[in-house]
Amino acid sequence: MTLTVLFAAKSESWSVYEAALTAAFSEAELNADLVLEAEPDTVDYIIYAPDSELQDFTLYTSCKAVLNLWAGVENVVGNESLTQPLARMVDPGMTAGMVEYVTAHVMRHHLDLDRYIKLTEPLWEPKMPKLAEDRVVTILGLGALGGACATTLASLGFQVRGWSRSQKSIDGVATFSAGPGLAEALPGTEILVLLTPLTDDTENIIDANALSLLAEGAVIINPGRGPLIDDDALLNALDDCQISHATLDVFREEPLPPNHPFWNDPRVTVTPHVASFTRPKTASRQIAANIQRSENGEPLIGLVDREAGY
């Protein structure tokens, strides 16, 4: 039997994914038609981007799973018409890209590279930098992305702490969990990396109180989700020198509006949502693997827990 797989995303995504998905299906020996349109009740799987026009899943009565193209599902979990199993994208290429972004910016702040990169006149003032073993880096979120970053930073010698909703265990990482754990994880933190999913519980998790718990002059790196941070509290903490720098890749509104105070603030580095791209080749393989798992009655990789919200 041939499976019908509906691709529901903006049209520009089709040109990026068509060849990669076709190749991945063929590689996996999946007997599947990849289509842009179909009678809803004939569709077996939906490959889905949350900004697609498809918002009402009611008529997709035969659909066995919805496979999200994005890692974040905060715009999908609230959709009550979507009752099928829903999988987040867990793309090895995206994980690799995220680990590289986080490693690059942690190393940059650890060694204060900006001091040299921004130099505009001769200055020869050697200062012995701290070693990674004397630097505390804390990661909020220990899922596929945060866990991989924690492991890499620990392998580079940093004192790594990790915080997540449920208690996790990672070699070389001091782990803390929701509730009072956050107030235990933050004190002494010199570099804070935000990779926790956005849920009702984590919106504004980095507020004035959380910022005040960090080591004085701490750095924030946010490649996770914009609303994890209370922007006004962050700006105040920068003014107070409680926070020395923020490197932000995600924002409440994207693109970040040109008049936003984060632009041109020398204490803020804005990157335009480049920390984690879904990589078509590896993401397509992941989708093919999930269709196979579903057909074999195996659990989906990245299956979303609707109650937890991710």
Next chain:
Amino acid sequence: MTLTVLFAAKSESWSVYEAALTAAFSEAELNADLVLEAEPDTVDYIIYAPDSELQDFTLYTSCKAVLNLWAGVENVVGNESLTQPLARMVDPGMTAGMVEYVTAHVMRHHLDLDRYIKLTEPLWEPKMPKLAEDRVVTILGLGALGGACATTLASLGFQVRGWSRSQKSIDGVATFSAGPGLAEALPGTEILVLLTPLTDDTENIIDANALSLLAEGAVIINPGRGPLIDDDALLNALDDCQISHATLDVFREEPLPPNHPFWNDPRVTVTPHVASFTRPKTASRQIAANIQRSENGEPLIGLVDREAGY
């Protein structure tokens, strides 16, 4: 019997090392007097900085080894009055610092962080960066420092090549050796890291020809020794866009003179010889360990091969 250990370095070093060496000797249960002056023929070991006033070793007839405080020995190996075994500093703290410097700058250039760090007006133009697995990084020199950097960069996913005088073997690293090996290692190299010792054979090893072999737009990182690079050839290669950026920590003259063209060139980042500091605590332990090894008739760590020059 109490050993006499002469500390021969500039006086400012004494304040840095006195406590650390005393602690390391005590930790190692070494029965030794650490002194700033002694009758030459009573001295058992000399802890030595090449910029010390001590240049004539002839009278130190009982000296069993000279223990260099620096990793580089190019200013010592030519001293014909120094006939005792000579050890380079191989300091785990210095190695860690070097790995951190190299990792930070490789990641910085890999992801072109400067583009965001130097931004002076709003610019939202996301570009999907290459993954490390698609980036070729070549390291010249696979000693304690270069080898550790190669291993770390390979663990981060880069395609790492290494070149050294004698053929080495490192997991995950494609290795090449002196002679025609350099012309094999350089083509396709996008980031080149210089960590080879300075010898007659390696002075100006990065000349116009070597630069022309690299991938177009390659980046040079030099935390090794200034004279490894032909400065004029580098400036020409920057003008031709064959090299897109050079991050230099060491120079033929240090401090780098204020009128040197490297200053203020936006394609050159100058760091003031900060890539590798000897760390008093770990270096002192290394010296104590070497005195013990010598007393036990074991080979010194970092023993210099006078013919090779390092």
